[in-house]
Amino acid sequence: xxxxxxxxxxxxxxxxxxxxxxxxxxxxxxxxxxxxxxxxxxxxxxxxxxxxxxxxxxxxxxxxxxxxxxxxxxxxxxxxxxxxxxxxxxxxxxxxxxxxxxxxxxxxxxxxxxxxxxxxxxxxxxxxxxxxxxxxxxxxxxxxxxxxxxxxxxxxxxxxxxxxxxxxxxxxxxxxxxxxxxxxxxxxxxxxxxxxxxxxxxxxxxxxxxxxxxxxxxxxxxxxxxxxxxxxxxxxxxxxxxxxxxxxxxxxxxxxxxxxxxxxxxxxxxxxxxxxxxxxxxxxxxxxxxxxxxxxxxxxxxxxxxxxxxxxxxxxxxxxxxxxxxxx
Numbered sequence: 250x251x252x253x254x255x256x257x258x259x260x261x262x263x264x265x266x267x268x269x270x271x272x273x274x275x276x277x278x279x280x281x282x283x284x285x286x287x288x289x290x291x292x293x294x295x296x297x298x299x300x301x302x303x304x305x306x307x308x309x310x311x312x313x314x315x316x317x318x319x320x321x322x323x324x325x326x327x328x329x330x331x332x333x334x335x336x337x338x339x340x341x342x343x344x345x346x347x348x349x350x351x352x353x354x355x356x357x358x359x360x361x362x363x364x365x366x367x368x369x370x371x372x373x374x375x376x377x378x379x380x381x382x383x384x385x386x387x388x389x390x391x392x393x394x395x396x397x398x399x400x401x402x403x404x405x406x407x408x409x410x411x412x413x414x415x416x417x418x419x420x421x422x423x424x425x426x427x428x429x430x431x432x433x434x435x436x437x438x439x440x441x442x443x444x445x446x447x448x449x450x451x452x453x454x455x456x457x458x459x460x461x462x463x464x465x466x467x468x469x470x471x472x473x474x475x476x477x478x479x480x481x482x483x484x485x486x487x488x489x490x491x492x493x494x495x496x497x498x499x500x501x502x503x504x505x506x507x508x509x510x511x512x513x514x515x516x517x518x519x520x521x522x523x524x525x526x527x528x529x530x531x532x533x534x535x536x537x538x539x540x541x542x543x544x545x546x547x548x549x550x551x552x553x554x555x556x557x558x559x560x561x562x563x564x565x566x567x568x569x570x571x572x573x574x575x576x577x
Contacts, residue, residue: 251294256326258287286312288480299457301471309480310460318348347417347425356401362412363397373420387415407438424456443469468564483575497537500560503530507552515547
């Protein structure tokens with residue numbers, strides 16, 4: 250469905266020193282530098298996938314999304330999506346995609362939300378029956394019933410973002426590009442958006458490409474992660490494979506009772522002691538070096554265990570470790 254092959258993109262950026270004199274000189278003679286945003290980007294996404302496209306600020310995520318949505322033209326390489334080249338077959342192509350940029354709006358600020366929807370219906374030439382069905386579905390699943398007749402400028406950020414997602418799906422697209430869709434949202438709104446994305450994927454088979462710095466979004470939604478850094482693809486794999494490969498550290502929290510004071514830390518390679526008291530112990534275990542069952546067995550031989558909790562490494566920490574490994 251989506252195939253990028255050796256996509257590269259650079260930008261020409263004007264430079265000048267600070268000060269009024271430099272500003273005056275730049276009117277007659279400007280100096281420029283070139284920023285390489287993307288270098289030989291290649292990947293394929295199959296229909297119905299939810300892909301998390303992640304990386305630090307300035308990595309090239311938004312540039313890639315803009316190329317795939319037809320807004321930007323790459324310097325080199327090819328991009329084929331559903332048989333279209335996005336920047337060449339723009340009119341036909343945009344009828345089959347939806348795009349949400351967290352910092353940009355496609356809703357008209359001073360009119361009620363439903364008026365923006367009606368205008369988008371005319372822009373996309375959506376049949377009346379299909380439009381009504383889509384509005385009913387989106388209103389129900391995104392809980393828009395109480396805000397459709399409210400001007401956009403009077404909505405909270407969470408309400409507006411739910412309306413933005415609805416607006417991008419009115420015409421029934423096959424692909425949805427989401428660039429920071431939950432930025433600034435409260436917990437309730439984030440959960441509502443995540444539930445909705447899962448629903449449209451399950452019921453309509455919509456392919457979703459998600460860029461975000463909120464790793465909880467990635468963990469809740471994505472089947473696969475593509476990580477970009479300095480304009481290059483650094484990692485591409487299933488989320489569970491990445492967790493297994495890079496998330497081998499687990500935290501073991503133990504409540505115990507012993508007659509002889511604190512039990513000793515298990516003498517097992519790969520175990521580091523954290524917080525330790527007379528009734529509680531926290532251990533950090535590298536599962537690539539030892540087995541959790543062995544650690545618990547050693548502890549039970551030294552004390553009466555009252556409670557044992559094993560926690561996986563948070564997805565945020567895994568991603569941070571990946572950034573460090575690739576020196577991002």
